[in-house]
Amino acid sequence: MRTTIRRSFVPLLALVALFSTPSYPADELKVVATTADLAAVARAVGGDDVEVTALARPAEDPHFVDAKPSFIRVVNQADVLIEGGASLEAGWLPPLLEGARNPRISAGAPGRVFAAQGLALLEVATQLDRSMGDVHPQGNPHFMLDPVAAKTVAESIRTAFCAVDRTRCSDYEAGLRAFREAVDAALADWQATLAPLRGTKVVTYHKDFDYFFQRFGMQVVDTLEPKPGIPPSPTHLTELVPKMRAEQVRLIVIEPFRERGNPDFVAQHTGARVLVLPAMPDGQDRPDYLALIDYDVRQVAAALGQTGATR
């Protein structure tokens, strides 16, 4: 009896072993980032040692990504998962994690990176009240447009890479060092470019360029959205127009995926200019993180009459 049971188990186990994917890191560390900006920094740190996949497409609204089943497969095979960590992905990451059943990237595992960890976020909610809009409890999650914050995120990513793949830790250290140095070098240049615009007031569509403008000493005085995540309302816009006139706001900054109707309307009535500013590297025109910030800095400078050709 016992032997027959054993006999029938052997082929079963063999079958399971044959079909199950290996759970040790492959040649290249498989890294999954929720958004393209995090993916770009991961590529900068990991270089050729890592294979990075971004889930959200670079030009889409990162709050509303579909939890497609194909992502479950990607997350299932990940050695490292990098997420923003400030609820930006709250609407779509949890079902992927549940479906992926991957202990290597479960919360608390060395392969899980919360990019916001170690950063002092803006607008941390002191009170949770959704009548104030979709406020993220941990703070404004759009911190990646601040290059100084990106350096800290790169450090967290290095730490995860080293923890998961000790043998190539020196590579990751080198990648981090190179990234930090590149950011530092470029930052001086960017700050010089935008120095004449220090104190300039701008209006954005959503609260997603706050970190960027704060870094360069500019001021976001209001948003087209009356409250985070709530589309522009006529009431709000009729208040916004005189306010922008009074404060002499000359620039309205929106992301590529936003509708143009309301920004154009406000621009028409205030004489301000609408500038479409990408928030994510796209792998083509803005291949990496530095190229993205560089592009954005030059666009802002050009839009406000600074040539942006100081380099």
Add this chain to the structure above:
Amino acid sequence: MRARSNVRVGAAISVAVLVFWSPPIAVGEDRGVVADLRREIEDVRRQMRALEEKLKQLEERAGAASAPPPAPPPAALAAVPAPPPRAPWSPAQPMALLSGARGYLNLSFDALVDFGWSTNREVTALQRGDHDPIERGFTLPNEEIFLDGAVDPYFQGVADIVFKLNEDNETEVELEEVYLTTASLPWNLQVKAGQFFTEFGRLNQQHPHAWDFVDQPLVIGRMLGPEGLRNPGARASWLAPTPFYSELFLAVQNSQGGTAFSFRNTEEAALFGRPAADRPVRGPWDLLLAPRYVASFDLSDSQALVAGLSGAFGPNASGTSTRTQIYGGDLYWKWKPAWQSGGFPFLSWQTELLGRRYEAGAAEIRDPAAPDLPPLELPRESLYDWGLYSQVLYGFTQRWVAGLRGDWVTGGRGAFRPDENRADRYRIAPNLTFHLTEFSKIRLQYDYDHGQILGSDSSVWTQVEFLLGAHAAHKF
């Protein structure tokens, strides 16, 4: 914080021990001993201060930048001294301090309120679903408390408790789902255990607030039941190592009651003229077995397709050895462009086709009002039913979704007829939904119903939803 008070307590205890444990000193005896003691206490105090100082430094460092790893090399720091952005009003460690999204437990309450009118005075004749509008005027069909979170490193837990008001305005409570899911089994396996909606097709796994229409599709109500197919049990799933997403599910659940509608269920609507037979569980084959295979393909950067095949097999209550088999195929396609904003625009198409073979037992039915008449003899026979629904949703502009659903059910020949539970029916339902935010929506729907027995009816329903608490995450 706790660490520091622990140090303090520790120091205080050591001081106390030093003071009280030292050999009793006779009054006026050697003053040198007292002086020694004083010195020792001074030493302890100094050590304590040093410790506190060290702790403070550590805490400050943790507050400033807490990547747990060693501090970054000083060379890199020198170039740009600016720390991460720090606003005066924001605490430095948002992740650790605020538990809003990451508490031990996510808690939410979701309410649905329906309002509308139908040309049919008896709304439940049209609306057979357990969470559909039940009368002219207002219905509170589904008010649910949803709890979920990580139990420990090994399990995720979910509890879903539904309240609703019946036609007499009495509150009914359902323990709709309570289950745990494993988090870290090897070989891409996952086990779920408890009471849960069977993974059969797409709609059966969704709670009513996630539905795209006010009411349940006819075919789901007829075959999986007004409450959907859900019972206590266990299911295993395996994420297959295919180059595309594909997953295999196998559930074993209890087979009795209204939540296993086409199985060991003694409700009249599921017996097709037969009296309920005594049908205890005699062996494992008398449980409900439900396999499912689902695969998904990204057709392009902006299009995804999900296709699934499901089955549900088990005994039914119309005879002592009769069984039911339900088969289902489902298809879901969605287009969402690479420049979507707020989740819009999108276009989706969802269809489910179900077929059921119900072995009905033999029975003799006597009319108690006319005992002299010969009894109606129902043979043992196989009853075949078919049905499908197909729906298109178009999120044409931000916050607005237009939908159209077609429903159709039919039943093959049976000895017991006419039977409104197997007769032909169809429904056409266009609707329009306004999603104010992710937390509230308003829906307007028109139903045109036609049935072989029911005739034609029109209904208009509005539905309002609100969600309090944890952010809802949406499955695809």
